[in-house]
Amino acid sequence: MSKHEKSKVRAYLTTRKVNPENQESPIHFFDKTTYPHSCLFRRNHFPYPDYISASFVITGLVQKPLRFSLEQFQSMPSKRVKAVLECAGDKRNLFVPKVYGEQWEKGAISQGCWSGVPLRDLLQYTGLLKGAKEVVFEAQDYGKRKDIDQTVPYARSLPLQKALHPDTLIAYEYNEKPIPFKNGFPFRLIVPQWYGMASVKWIKQITVIDKQFEGPFQAIDYVYYPNKDEDTGKFPVTLMNVNSTIQQPLNMDILNTGNHMISGIAMTGQGRIAKVEISIDKGKTWSPAKLEHNDEYAWVRWKYLWEVQETGEYIILSRATDTAGRTQPGTAFWNRKGYGYNAMDKIEVKIE
């Protein structure tokens, strides 16, 4: 019997929870620019919706409420953005002290091409009424939370300015195919630069309101609470922090002396990545990594050739800086719910 299909190796999603489904992407084993949908990370607060409507309505403070269908969408001018989506809880398990909740490692992040109609275009059809302040996106998934004794849908809002940004899309395609069911079919809001909680899946209704939205996924979750036992100093999770991840080598790898390619990704919610630096001496000295294509909204792949002759134990750090002047800190900003972890990435390797 010769070598066959059965010896093929693939990387799988890493299962964090099955009910509801929460799975990480195999970030360390992925060197493409866009993920196939089977490798998109899955972050759910509720079971998948039982019933999916093939249209959604825009209502509230609009001149003319309108319903939009997939058929209509396909005849409207569309736009495509390659965007990284990163869960606000990505890397949560790295916080010290530890934080409760899904223990995401480094793979609550994916990237691909989303095509859709800018929300701004749709709001030009409906018109806006005076006093419009926020736009609320209600999803088709719903359920009970541990802290509220009633069934609630997943819902989030955007301030009007971000809602009207020309790259804020109501997407209906992922990598030029209908959005996979688990990732929001048929309509998903895509908010480049914001953490993934903003990119609401399975859109059911869009409502323009004149005040601040106070749903639990906005007023309770996805809020930075700097203190363990009280809510003082809280502020909302919005833009992605500047961040980087070392994909290869793996943490605690044993390698030989010689040349090793250190490679990874870097991303930011403000501007673009300006540079990625690598340290192999615990942060004493830094050398620039080589960046590949550097598109707005997308992650930058980077690599650094490490020539190592001396055996021993090494700590490798990666540190990204964005064009807004933000640099990854040595220690992440600790917050009670564990959002926005972005300390310099760190791995340890042993050279034998």
Added chain:
Amino acid sequence: MSKHEKSKVRAYLTTRKVNPENQESPIHFFDKTTYPHSCLFRRNHFPYPDYISASFVITGLVQKPLRFSLEQFQSMPSKRVKAVLECAGDKRNLFVPKVYGEQWEKGAISQGCWSGVPLRDLLQYTGLLKGAKEVVFEAQDYGKRKDIDQTVPYARSLPLQKALHPDTLIAYEYNEKPIPFKNGFPFRLIVPQWYGMASVKWIKQITVIDKQFEGPFQAIDYVYYPNKDEDTGKFPVTLMNVNSTIQQPLNMDILNTGNHMISGIAMTGQGRIAKVEISIDKGKTWSPAKLEHNDEYAWVRWKYLWEVQETGEYIILSRATDTAGRTQPGTAFWNRKGYGYNAMDKIEVKIE
């Protein structure tokens, strides 16, 4: 569109490395007694063999060297054992200080039913010559190691006594089907009670020898080295330690007050599991968990109903004891290559 196939959720293998393939089983999401082969953990030192022979030879210190084929096997009396296979490196990432190598979490373990012919029966056909001391099992996978400048096969030996144990099998079926390619097709040695490195896959040749086998997977790897920088005090990895794993709840889960079922598995390489105890007060007091079927060689599923009324943070510990009188320690025996981790299992949860 109604709810369909696409909303089904499954747990995947957790990818630790793709070349060679190393993947964990989704241990926290599995409540069956036997794993389907898609969920068996995969631990490889080398790429999958290019070519698989459908027979193997028994040679060395035997009266009559013989070759055995799958056809012959199917006409011989066979035996079935339900056995847990646990990688010696299971839970390696829990060692403090950290240990280099694949960072296995708690899923380098699986269980299923292996059918095959006792090696003892085969050795009755070949006969043994005087001086026979060990039996060497050479696999069909091979490659280069970082520490030896030549190509070597994966090979391990058993002392004659263990080789002749009536439950040491040359298996050719897993869960009543041919062994999956990645798990050792067509012939795999199954050594109940020993860590998984002993259960050699893709058997190519079995050789009876008169001395101690010194292959690198026996004399270098799969050896406990108690010291970081020197080899003194080393001893071989053989029998599984007594061990337990809490499957549910998950570490760092947030739960409500009320009743929660704490559940998991326990296993040992000596005798059977005598008891599993649970502590929810950091080890001050212990309560017995309820054990399910308790077969030799297999893991025991256990559960404990936890009634919790008070909100706060809790540490839950599980501690197994076997009929050989071994109990899981509070701290695992640290060793340089990170084998045999068996400290009491520990998770933290928050009750809100």
